[in-house]
Amino acid sequence: MEYKTIPITRIFDEQKAKDFYLGYLGMQLDWEHRFEPALPIYMQVSKGNFVLHLSEHSGDCSPGSKLFVEVDNLEDLYYELSAKDYPYCSPEIETPPWGGRCFTITDPFSNRILFNQAGSHEG
Numbered sequence: 001m002e003y004k005t006i007p008i009t010r011i012f013d014e015q016k017a018k019d020f021y022l023g024y025l026g027m028q029l030d031w032e033h034r035f036e037p038a039l040p041i042y043m044q045v046s047k048g049n050f051v052l053h054l055s056e057h058s059g060d061c062s063p064g065s066k067l068f069v070e071v072d073n074l075e076d077l078y079y080e081l082s083a084k085d086y087p088y089c090s091p092e093i094e095t096p097p098w099g100g101r102c103f104t105i106t107d108p109f110s111n112r113i114l115f116n117q118a119g120s121h122e123g
Contacts, residue, residue, distance in 0.1 A: 006044075008053040009111050010063040014041050016108040017054050021045045024086040027052075066112040074101050074117035081105070 011017040021027045025047065032043035040056030050069060055061065071077055078093055091103040100119030106112050 004051075006051050006053055007065070007067055008055050008061045009065060009067070009107070009109075010058075010061045011054045011056055011107075011109050012063070013108065014056065017043075020086075020088075020107050021052070021054065024081065024084055024089065026080070064110040064112075066114060069113060069115050071115050071117055074103070074115060077115055078103055 018029070022029060022045065027045040027047040027050070030044040030046050030051075032041055034041050040058075042053065042055045042057060042060075045052050045054060052067075074093065078091060081089070081091060088108065089105045091105050093101055093103050096102050096116070100117050102114055102116040104112050104114045
């Protein structure tokens with residue numbers, strides 16, 4: 001049996017979400033849906049196998065969530081994001097207590113994304 005987890009992240013502004021997820025993170029818009037033109041948007045964005053659902057619907061999820069995302073080349077991702085002209089994030093690489101390396105960014109809706117590259121789990 002295989003599983004694939006797709007977190008749903010709460011957003012409040014479609015354009016700010018697209019600026020962050022598509023512009024800053026470099027994800028692609030896979031699809032978007034509204035029940036009617038004036039109603040909240042629900043969309044899927046992805047970058048490789050990193051897939052998120054973004055929802056303006058208040059009942060879908062809580063704002064201020066934290067996502068833990070494993071990556072295989074943290075440094076390349078860090079330099080890619082640091083080189084972008086996005087004044088609202090300035091990530092710093094850290095060594096977490098569990099080993100490896102990570103950095104955290106926060107979207108315009110207070111959702112945090114921790115990108116982690118596993119290392120030795122010495123203890």
